[in-house]
Amino acid sequence: MNIMRNYHKHYTVVQASFAFLLCVATLASCTKKYEEYNTNPYLATLEQQLADGFLVGRNFPDMVNAVMPAGDPAGQTNFINSYQLAYSLAADCYAGYMGQANNWNGNTNNLTYGFNLGWVNEQFRLTGVLMAGWTRIKQATDLSGDSLQFSVAQIIKITGMLRVTDSYGPLPYSQIPTGTFTPAFDSQESIYRTSIAELGRAADILHELGANAGTPLAAYDQIYVGNYVLWAKYANSLKLRLAMRMAYVDPANAQRFAEEAVSHPAGLLMTITDAAL
Known part of the structure; x- marks a missing residue:
């Protein structure tokens, strides 16, 4: 019996040692080519994405088309439909730029103040695209330190978000970048003031x-083909527009912000060649 117990004890030790060596061998074989096995050969690497400023x-382009859905290179109607839902069937008609020629949903739609949530939500879908692009640019430029590219992103972001707040009022502007699912809403006054400060820095x-x-x-720049000087002029002109819109509710600050925009050394958009098209 002692012989059998010693045999089993020895066998168990050998078995455990073998299992340990097998685990070590398995781990070594798995980690030897870990990076190769876990790299998708069909996707661009980070190094490749950095080439030509692609990252x-x-x-x-995504941000610009989220502000103003204005053209589909493939000839599809996606951008046209998006603009129609977000703007033509809302603010454009309210402002008298267009008039409806249909009685959608039994004449219960945005133009009769029976709001169609599918139409209303299109502008917020565009806002999601806008802010997703801005967030990716911010993350990349935080690492690279490229304040010029981030400044252009800031201006495009502000252009788009102002369209939303002018349409719907308070927005969770300051907390969108945090990713929270329960953001606090900023007043339109707060959004205007924050935007003016951001435009000044840009x-x-x-x-x-x-x-x-x-x-x-x-x-990548569909507006000014990468001309930073023209973007500075655009920022000042947009700041001037905001100041003019504040004139009746806060005349003193409206005048101050307008004078800052007009006197800025970068200047304003003054000629046809300056136009943001």
Whole structure:
């Protein structure tokens, strides 16, 4: 019996040792090519995405088309339909730019103040696209330190968010970047003031650094083909527009902000060649 117990004890030790060696061998074989096994050969690597400024630049067309859905290179109707839902069947008609020629949903729709949530939500869907692009640019430029590219993203973001707050009032503007599912809503006054400050900083950076920075965004910038100087002018002109809209509710600050925009060394959009098209 002692012989059998010693045999079993020895066998168990050998078995455990073998199992341990097998685990070590298995782990070694798994980790030897871990990076290769866990890299998708059909996706661009981070290094490849950095080439030609693609990692940041690819987000600008999405942001611009979220502000103003204006053209589909493939000839499809997606952008046209999006603009119609977000703007034509809402503010454009309220402002008298257009008039409806149909009685959608039994004449219960946005134009008779029987709001169609599918139509209303289109602008917020566009806002999601806008802010997703802005967030990716912010993350990338936080690492690279490229304040010029981030400043352009700021201006596009503000352009789009102002359209939303002018349509619907309070928005969770300051907390959208946090990713919270229960954001607090900012008043329109707060959004205007924050936007004015952000436009001022963007104009300063673009004016001070943009002239000698080249046009790294040329392939991605649908508005100014990467011209930072023109973006500075646009920022000042947008700031002036906001100041004018504040004139009846806060005349003193409206005048101050307007004078800051007009006197900024980068200037305003003054000629046809300056137009943001």
